[in-house]
Amino acid sequence: QVQLVESGGGLVQPGDSLTLSCVTSGRAASVYVVVWFRQAPGKEREFVSGITWKGLTTDYADSVKGRFTISRDNTKNTVYLRMDSLKSEDTATYYCATGPGVRISRQPADWAWWGQGTQVTVSS
Numbered sequence: 001q002v003q004l005v006e007s008g009g010g011l012v013q014p015g016d017s018l019t020l021s022c023v024t025s026g027r028a029a030s031v032y033v034v035v036w037f038r039q040a041p042g043k044e045r046e047f048v049s050g051i052t053w054k055g056l057t058t059d060y061a062d063s064v065k066g067r068f069t070i071s072r073d074n075t076k077n078t079v080y081l082r083m084d085s086l087k088s089e090d091t092a093t094y095y096c097a098t099g100p101g102v103r104i105s106r107q108p109a110d111w112a113w114w115g116q117g118t119q120v121t122v123s124s
Contacts, residue, residue: 002026002113004096009118012086020081020118022096033104034072034079035111038092038120048094049081050104059104063089086122093117 008020022034035050049070050059058070069082079096097111105111 002032002098004098004113004115006094006096006115006118009094009120011121011123013124014087014122016086016122017082017084018086018120019083020094020096020120022079022081022115024077024079024096024098031074032098033101034096034098035104036070036079036081036094036096037108038090038094039117040092043092045095045108047106047108050106051079052102052104057104059106061106083120086120088122091120091122093119 003025005023006020008018010018012018031053033050033052036048037045038048039045047061048064049068051070051072055072060068067085072079095114095117097114099112
């Protein structure tokens with residue numbers, strides 16, 4: 001079993017930056033791929049970004065590419081999502097997830113364990 005806890009969400013203005021954290025714990029958590037998804041009210045959960053366990057491979061949704069940066073510190077069992085140039089359309093609940101697979105999948109159903117989510121609101 002793996003546990004994930006997100007933090008770092010909040011209310012910011014357009015153009016601001018925010019960094020989310022995802023702390024993992026449990027069996028072999030530090031060697032798993034970790035991904036971020038987000039879900040806005042009335043919309044489906046969508047892939048945002050993912051990172052392999054050594055950090056050698058990352059992936060980003062087109063909507064965030066060039067603005068968001070994913071990284072990880074395996075000594076702290078933590079994955080970060082740095083979000084710059086935030087837009088109102090980035091408003092959503094952000095979830096991190098992980099699983100025993102070795103590739104970054106953009107499908108929510110492929111991920112076994114999820115955090116509880118952290119709210120990000122971008123508004124002037």
